[in-house]
Amino acid sequence: MLLQLAGLLGLNLLGRWIAQSLHLPLPGSVIGMLLLFCLLMTRVIRLEWVEPTAALFNRHLAFFFVPIAVGLLAYGSVIRSDGALMLLAGVLSVTAGIAVTGAVVTWLQRAQPEER
Amino acid sequence: MNPKIAWMTVASIAITVGAYSLSRWIGARRPSPLTVPVFLATPMVMVAITVTHIDITGYHQASTIMTYFLGPATVALAVPFYRHRQVLRENVLPLSAGLIAGTTVAMAGGVLLARAFGLSAALQAAFSLKTATAPVAIADAPHVHADPTLVAGLVVVCALLGTMIGPKLLSLLRVRGEVARGTALGAIASGQGVAQSLTESDLTGAAASIAMVLAALVVTLLAPLVMRIFGG
Structure with missing residues (x-):
């Protein structure tokens, strides 16, 4: 090990x-x-x-993100002032990304049917 | 190192391990995107270090030690990728074209929205990295002048949004194929998306873990370009 x-x-x-x-x-x-x-x-x-x-x-990959996320404690002012807008930009771009990925994979699988 | 810092460092690591273990225990009993360790353990640690007056300054040394292991943890991502390479081989065109298109849209869309909302250049840069798996996004941060801490926070929140929105959105769009669903969730919601995909089926989970690694490479390679074109 x-x-x-x-x-x-x-x-x-x-x-x-x-x-x-x-x-x-x-x-x-x-x-x-x-x-x-x-x-x-x-x-x-x-x-x-x-x-x-x-x-x-x-x-346990998530363990290593905890100390980094704890660092956000020092960014209270950024989150208070811009947090809502960041959340909105996050929701919209994540939604678009998932929709496009899912649609393109589905479309290409149909266009080029594979044996599975 | 003076004894006080050494003591605070040991205490900080113990607090973090404790909070993480507790959050895993809770998450196993009530599985939900809201009970993922980062979401539960982070506020626990924040409260604990504030109450004990370790504070963020005393926590810093411990944080540096613990996050050093993100490097080997990223290297280890090669293993699930290698194990599931068959899924990639059988779906190479749809899978890679889909995740490149989706990741690019999420990156450019995020940066453009952040810019339109008047957010700072450093925050726009964080939006170019937000869909990559956290260890890679954090490592990418200096290359696009983003703050690693804000990037980490944004990645966790966006992955959470992806796992909450993703499955319903894909069903609404009639995306039913296991590979298509897994690719979308893994590419955009990284590790949390992989966990979510595994609850749907093994093939969905395998596609997600492949997509997560490839999408992280796409983000790494394209982020500087996206920032140059769309950032401002």
């Missing part, structure tokens, strides 16, 4: 290093994720080696 954690931390750091040295406008962690996917696809890393720790992270 610790070795798996070290692997994930290592890929994260490697991703950061790649982003920095190549001046990529991508977060290192996203590059680390792509690296892990490539390593899984090429079978350099087997799924069972990373699965337990990855599953633990994925199950």
